[in-house]
Amino acid sequence: MTGARGRRVARAGALLVVLPLALGACSGDDEEDGSVFSIKPGQCFLAPSEVEAQISDLERVDCRKEHDHEAYAVVPYRAPGEEADVDGSGEFPGDEALTKFADGACAEEFGGYVGVDYLDSSLFYTYLTPSPRSWQEDDRSVICLVTSAGTKLTGSVKGTKQ
Structure with a gap:
């Protein structure tokens, strides 16, 4: 989708073999498609049927049903030694800087x-990072998603110590 908000880029997290996308915790909500700009921790999603470099929507499902990804954190980007850029004043930091930040932030948030x-x-974890286009529309957060290798998740992984 090419909306005014642009697209997010899906990136594989540390030690994660190419798994398409996001996970969300067990929310108990009805199934619905969801914009990646409104994802919240505790929501579950199915992986896209086709691998895409940039996505804007995920199919949201009730976490009690089989799913591929569970969102567990939304972390505002911070350049090393700086405050989070939530007011939209900073320039796009580049894919390398966003990937490095996402790897660290998602690993840090995982245990909690x-x-x-x-x-x-x-x-495992994976994440979505802002694209240059979505950055121009004040998209400054990394979305962290938990997943498993080769199997579907059923139920939330929150607090399961898996």
Whole structure:
């Protein structure tokens, strides 16, 4: 979708073999498609049927149903040594800087949501980062998603210590 908000770029997290996209915690809500600009921790999603470099929507599902991804954190981008750029004043930092930030931020947030450190978990993470186009529309956050390798998730992973 090419809306005014642009698109987000899906990136694979540390130690994650190409898994298409996002996860969301068990929300109990009805199924619905969801804009990546409104994802919140605790929402679950199906992976896109086709691998895309940029996405703008994910198919949201009730976390009690089989799903591929669960959102566990939305982290505003911060350049090293700086405050989060939430007012839209900063320039696009580039894919390399966003990837480095997302790797660190998502690994850091993982344990607080799942209940076990990422390195001790049987689960993986991936993330969505802003694209240059969405950055121009004040998109400054990384969305962290938990997933598993080769199997679907059923139920929220929040606090499961998996």
